[in-house]
Amino acid sequence: MSFKKSYEEINEKIRKGKAVVLTAEEVSAMARELSPAEIVKRVDVVTTATFGAMCSSGAILNFGHTTPPMRMERITLNGVPAHGGLAAVDTYIGATSENPDNIKYGGAHVIQDLVEGKTVELEAWGKGTDCYPRKYIKTKISLETINEATLFNPRNAYQNYNVATNTTSKIKYTYMGTLLPGMKNANYSTAGELSPLLNDPEMRTIGIGTRIFLGGTVGYVVWPGTQFNTSKEKNQFGVPMSNAATIAVIGNLKEMSAEFIRAAYYEKYGVSLFVGIGLPIPILDEDMAHRVSIRNEQIETTILDYGTAGTPVLGKTNYAELQSGEISINGNKVRTAPVASLQKAREIADLLKKSIQDGKFELTAPVAIFPTGTSLKKLFETEGGER
Amino acid sequence: MIEVTRRYVMKFPPDSADKALTYKLIKDYDIKFSILKAEVRPGRTGSLLLELEALPENIQKGIEYLEANAVICEPLGKKIKFEASKCINCGNCTGVCFTGALTMDRERWKLNFEPELCVVCELCVPACPMNLFDINFHEEEPEKIAVGN
Structure with a gap:
């Protein structure tokens, strides 16, 4: 009979400080x-x-609401375009988004600046609605001033x-x-x-x-x-x-x-x-x-x-x-x-x-396992060739 | 005394073109030298990367002679700025460094930087994704404003 261990047995060892842990090398x-x-x-x-x-990295941010409230439809952070199609004050800032005026500075730099505790300039535009009348804002934010900041x-x-x-x-x-x-x-x-x-x-x-x-x-x-x-x-x-x-x-x-x-x-x-x-x-x-x-x-x-x-x-x-x-x-x-x-x-x-x-990190069994038999699709053009 | 090899970046003034400055280095100070990089712009400053091989005292005398003739001499290492504290040891710069000045320590996987092997090709400057290299081979002078128009 071959030797087996459960997640719970391993976690019990971790809790007791008795787990044997090695790096993959x-x-x-x-x-x-x-x-x-x-x-x-x-x-x-x-x-x-x-x-x-x-490259496929980014952060979900919630800035908090202004008074009067605003539905941010176009958003930049330090000049880097962030997604505006995510409710009123939520955004997703993609790592590879670039400041058109300084292409060497992008979403990844905004994320690093935020992580380092720096303030970042938020500029946003909206058309103004009955419930979100404000049309424009320019302000400074940091990880301390905003609600959630989630790397996803x-x-x-x-x-x-x-x-x-x-x-x-x-x-x-x-x-x-x-x-x-x-x-x-x-x-x-x-x-x-x-x-x-x-x-x-x-x-x-x-x-x-x-x-x-x-x-x-x-x-x-x-x-x-x-x-x-x-x-x-x-x-x-x-x-x-x-x-x-x-x-x-x-x-x-x-x-x-x-x-x-x-x-x-x-x-x-x-x-x-x-x-x-x-x-x-x-x-x-x-x-x-x-x-x-x-x-x-x-x-x-x-x-x-x-x-x-x-x-x-x-x-x-x-x-x-x-x-x-x-x-x-x-x-x-x-x-x-x-x-x-x-x-x-x-x-x-x-x-x-x-x-x-040190018993500070326990292991988790997957809630669901990943699919098998997956492969990739190509993007085909339906509207003629490259211009 | 043994001969040593040193690399210097030398900035020649615009009026030095008619002086046999480097000839004197050979004849009077017995310095062997190789030109590793040269940017000469007539009427303006010229920059040379020279590798000097001689007795240390002769190198020093040669440098003093050049400096007395308004040539700015700086050891190569001082012309290359590298923000080592921000380096993540990714290795991107080692891929372009064909002289072996930038290599990976293959035990600890940290970057080794030996400025003395650099020939100022400047390929590492754009290759570093953290933008940590700053090489100043020739200081750009502001473009002279043309008189009249």
Whole structure:
């Protein structure tokens, strides 16, 4: 009979301060000596983490009502357009929204400024109605002055991601960083064996309601992320070899820290937000112990040419090679660089580990598990070609 | 005494074009030098990134000689500003740094920055998503206003 543990048994150990918690890198090292059957008996929780640019992020804000009240239909924060189609004084500020007068400053910077306690200029326009007569306001807000501030990111923590290189003769500026001509560099973004969704590739323990570390505080997985794709080809070690599943996450922006929520600007691309996510994985049975034991050399990913339309596939590599600083693409030695911070991801995995060891962070069973058999649709044009 | 290698950014005044300043560095101070980057704009200042290789005392004398001739000499490290405290160690800058001045420490995954290896290509400036690099190779002078119109 194989060894099994329930969430409640693990949480009881956490409450007593007796839970054995390792980071995903630590358990991968342990797995060189021990089998999954031994690991499930010794380890209760494995912490995973990532700290990378996640464009599909943003914050829901409620400003509070003015006197007389106003139905804000067009809204800017420090000049950055925020959504006006959300009742009277609610908005969603998307991380990649940009100030048209200063495209290097966007929604991500507004979010970071708010997190850092700075005041932000709110400007809003409405047509004026009988119940919301006010038509214009210009004022200053901060996290202290407004009602709710909730980070809600529709697509984060991609399960694996492509490596980007550029075979053309021109420099390419992308969200995967600056790609030099003639395949002189190759950039990758996933934290390898520390990456959350690669440690539970079938999403057995990650679902709706999973409690996580988000931006320096407690957050939750609320839904499968957009573009959630379980149909990507998996390798012999059970992990998808390109970008596959994602998670939608939520948390209280007022409790977050700019250590783990950082605005970014990519030359000739635009604004994005670095988000710190830590995800604990309960070692319920041998299968989970086996999954978290995965090592960098077993996690493969696909190399794409970001310089060419359609991003053609150039080959495959793995995270041991990527982290070594050089990969081989069709016989060419190419220098690699990460574009997400493994140092920060490790810091998050360690912080989450400590919270669990100290009995401050208990694990949650998913309220509902994620769908399987999902794939992506393309957007087709019905009204003629590009103008 | 052993020879050392030092990199300097030198700003030459507009009227220096007819002086054999760098020749003197070789002949009188026995300095080997390589020009790593040059921006010469006739009638205005010129900027050079020079790598000097010589005995330390000769480098010092050479620099004193240039400074006596109105050349502004600054060690390369002083021309590159990097806000290390805001760095998140993402690694984006290491992807474009072909000289190896910016590399990742592959144990701790922190950024290593060795300004002495920099050739002021300035690719890291736009590559850093946190905008932490500020390289001032040549100070832009305000455009001269044309007389008459």
